[in-house]
Amino acid sequence: SQQGEEDPQALSIQEGENATMNCSYKTSINNLQWYRQNSGRGLVHLILIRSNEREKHSGRLRVTLDTSKKSSSLLITASRAADTASYFCAHSKYGNKLVFGAGTILRVKS
Amino acid sequence: NAGVTQTPKFRVLKTGQSMTLLCAQDMNHEYMYWYRQDPGMGLRLIHYSVGEGTTAKGEVPDGYNVSRLKKQNFLLGLESAAPSQTSVYFCASSYLTGRMGEQYFGPGTRLTVT
Numbered sequence: 363s364q365q366g367e368e369d370p371q372a373l374s375i376q377e378g379e380n381a382t383m384n385c386s387y388k389t390s391i392n393n394l395q396w397y398r399q400n401s402g403r404g405l406v407h408l409i410l411i412r413s414n415e416r417e418k419h420s421g422r423l424r425v426t427l428d429t430s431k432k433s434s435s436l437l438i439t440a441s442r443a444a445d446t447a448s449y450f451c452a453h454s455k456y457g458n459k460l461v462f463g464a465g466t467i468l469r470v471k472s
Numbered sequence: 473n474a475g476v477t478q479t480p481k482f483r484v485l486k487t488g489q490s491m492t493l494l495c496a497q498d499m500n501h502e503y504m505y506w507y508r509q510d511p512g513m514g515l516r517l518i519h520y521s522v523g524e525g526t527t528a529k530g531e532v533p534d535g536y537n538v539s540r541l542k543k544q545n546f547l548l549g550l551e552s553a554a555p556s557q558t559s560v561y562f563c564a565s566s567y568l569t570g571r572m573g574e575q576y577f578g579p580g581t582r583l584t585v586t
Contacts, residue, residue: 395574397577403579403580404476404562404577404578404579404580405515405562405564405575405577406577407574407575407576410574450515452515458503458522458566458573458575459517459520459530460517460575461517461531462507462514462515462516463514464512464513464514465514
C-alpha cells in the first residue's frame with residue numbers, strides 16, 4: 363500500500379497548547395496536503411505544500427516538509443476547542459490523485 | 473453554491489442488493505473522485521474521473537462501477553453489495569490544475585450491508 367502513516371494516532375491537549383502531528387510517506391511526491399474532518403462530516407482542505415517548499419504558514423497552522431526524510435508535520439498553535447477533529451495528510455505523486463494517511467484524532471479540552 | 477452534495481446520506485442494504493450513490497458538484501470541476509473511509513485506514517480511492525465521459529480505477533475498485541455522463545455528476549454503483557462494503561463513502565472534486573489541486577469533499581454516505 364502507498365498509504366502514508368501519521369503519528370500520533372490520537373492526541374489530547376488543553377486549550378491554548380500547541381498540537382503537532384506528523385506524517386510520513388513512501389514515494390516521491392509533487393505536493394502534500396493536510397485536511398481536517400469534524401465528526402460525521404466531510405474533509406476540509408487546510409493547506410498545501412509543494413515538494414520544493416520547506417515550510418508554509420496559514421493563520422495558526424504551520425506545515426513543514428522534509429523530502430529527504432519523506433515526512434511532514436502540522437503544527438496548530440494556541441489550540442481551541444473548535445480544533446477538535448481528525449487531521450489527515452495526503453500526498454500526490456501524479457496528477458490530482460491523493461493518497462491519504464490514517465489520520466490523527468485531536469481532542470482539545472477546554 | 474452548494475459545493476459537493478451526496479445522495480443518500482444513509483442507507484442499509486442486504487447482501488446481494490444493488491444501489492447507486494449520487495454525487496453532484498456545482499463548481500465546474502473537471503476531476504471527481506469516490507473514496508471509502510474505514511476505521512483506522514484513512515480514505516482509499518475507489519474510482520475517479522478526469523472529465524465527462526471518462527473514468528479510471530483507483531486503489532480499491534473491485535465490486536464498484538462508476539459513470540460520469542454529465543460533468544457535474546459522478547455516480548457510484550454497487551451491483552451486488554457485500555458486508556465488506558460497509559463503509560462511509562465520500563465524493564470529492566477538484567479543478568484541472570495539472571500537477572496539483574485541493575479537493576472539495578461532500579458530507580459522505582454511510583452504508584451498512586447486512
